[in-house]
Amino acid sequence: MVYGRGASVHHAETLTYGPYEDTYRPAYEAQAYYVTEPVLPRQGGGAGWDADRDAGGVRAGSALEEEAHTTECDTEEPAGAGGRAARRRRGRGAARPESTARRLLPQALVVAFLAGGTTAFIAKDKAVELTVDGKPRTLHTFADDVRELLEDQGVRVGSHDMVAPAPDAVLASGDAIAVRYGRPVRLTLDGEQREVWTTAHTVAGALAELGVRAEGAYLSTSRAQPIGRTGLALDVRTERAVTVMADGQARTIRTNAATAGQVVEEAGVTLSGQDTTSVPLDSFPRDGQTITVLRVSGVREIREEQIPFATERTEDPTLFQGTEVVTQPGRPGLRRDVYLLRTVNGVQEKPRRETSEIVRKPRPQIVKVGTKKPPASVDGADGLNWQGLAACESGGRPDAVDASGTYGGLYQFDNHTWHSLGGNGRPQDASAEEQTFRAKKLYTRRGTTPWPHCGAKLHG
Incomplete structure (x- = not known):
């Protein structure tokens, strides 16, 4: 299509691009089309004029000579139809260079304007690579910094997301920008639960990013397990050194067990009867901890003890002063206790009361106190x-x-x-x-x- 004066010369459309291949073709690389005047056929006007046209230009001296010649001919040419025709031919030949200059001047200005606009267009356009959560794509942008680029591309980031370089970094052609979204991880590490954020895509990457030592550790899921945007729950028990003291011997093992009972079992120690450990069997074993096995033997003993009764006194105006009359004798209560008599690792312990039961409640004694003189x-x-x-x-x-x-x-x-x-x-x-x-x-x-x-x- 040919464009006339005032029409835009940037006619090439910006093509769509895929996620991995840059198919963008800037407008300034497209051919600019503009209007040129057609070359007129040779007409009368003299040998000098024809020679100048063949050379591709118009001499100023020739134009002036042609104008003088035309005037002279007008005064000397006889009247009549033939003379008038000759004058008309000479008049058209004299006006040709002036009209051509007027037509070429606006086109020259348009070309100069387009050349300056194209230079500014080229300076603002940048080819960059944007990688969002591991998916790269190459694109062209007029954004000045990373934040403007992400806004233009509709990429929203939050406080837990990673952007490199920083959002206020100035963009230049050839830059690479990476965005990695944060993912919540409900992490239970060695019995302590907390919520953390990671930009890693797998469990292995999250452990490395969080600085969790995974060698010999127990993981509730595979290290290759991908982490989605919604996150996941992860239980990690790192390998620890725990010592088990039993029957006069110390056994130190490396374990990722969840309870002290599992550690004792891994150490090859068997508990029987009333045997127990120095820490609760369901407690979490810590690194460097010592668990002592207690060999327990003993019997239970039942003991009954009296509960003393209380005395309630009430005034009686019918009794003389100093007189006290028991209207309800008191009766002590009875409590039955069960005591454990234990021997731990050969040492007799102080009896320990395990249970206590009230067999009979005490009955209070009621006494009337005289107030009569x-x-x-x-x-x-x-x-x-x-x-x-x-x-x-x-x-x-x-x-x-x-x-x-x-x-x-x-x-x-x-x-x-x-x-x-x-x-x-x-x-x-x-x-x-x-x-x-x-x-x-x-x-x-x-x-x-x-x-x-x-x-x-x-x-x-």
Whole structure:
């Protein structure tokens, strides 16, 4: 297609390109098409003019001579049709160089403009290689730096992704740019779980990138396992040196076992009965750790122990001050314990209680405490030797009880007599003042008869 004035000369289309081959053809490499004036056939005008046209140019002197000749002919040519035709032929010959110059000047300006634009176009265009996650492609770009290139190509990167060179690096033709996406790895390394990020495509690459020593290690998946963009879970147990002490011998082995029990088994040591180890059998063995095997023998022993009861006291305004009456006797509880008597590696250990069971709960003792003031005296009984009678009957002890359990207190009342005198509970639980008061009341009723052996002390 031929373009006229004002039309674009960059007509070549940019071709598509594949991922590995550069098929791009810049516009400045395409042929620029523009309009040229056709060469007119020779016409009248003289030998000088024809010679100049054949040489490819127009001399200024010839044009001036032609113009003068034309004027002279116009004045000297006779009138008539023949003369007019001759003048017309000479006029067309004289105007030809001027018209041609006017037509060629705009085209020359367009060519100069296109030459400058093409130079700027070439300077901005760059051929680079972009590798995204291991897939390379060659492309042309007008981007000034790496960040602009990635934006133009629709490549989005995050904080865990790797871009080389840096996003603010200036681009030049021939540069190679690499983008590697980050992948999450839920890593359990020697029993400790954490989440890490890697730009490696395989488990082996991730281990190398994370600095994990993989020689002799246990891996939950193959080293060649690819890691997708969604990541994976990886369990790694590195090889460690662990010492097992058993039966007086030390055995050091290299292992990637997950538990202390597996280490003991790998060391060729057998546990039986109550045997155990110095660390829990399901604990993770550390590098340089020593696991001691404990040979255990022993028996279990059952022991029963009493649980003491509590005493609850309540005030009673019907009882004299100093009087305490037990309304509910307390009863101790019973606890049954199981003790382990062990011998560890030949040494007897302190008994260790394994279980404890409450067989019977304790019952509290309830006591009423008197708050009533005792009477001052009893007519007909004051002034007698009550202290002498008490010393004879009970040795002067308010809580004394005879061997049969029938009589109690200072004056050895039986419960029936005590209650008939207005007492509560047992006489031996009352205060000494209340016991003396009740004894005086008994004396006014029956004299010394209640005390056949010691009654004479009242008058002694």
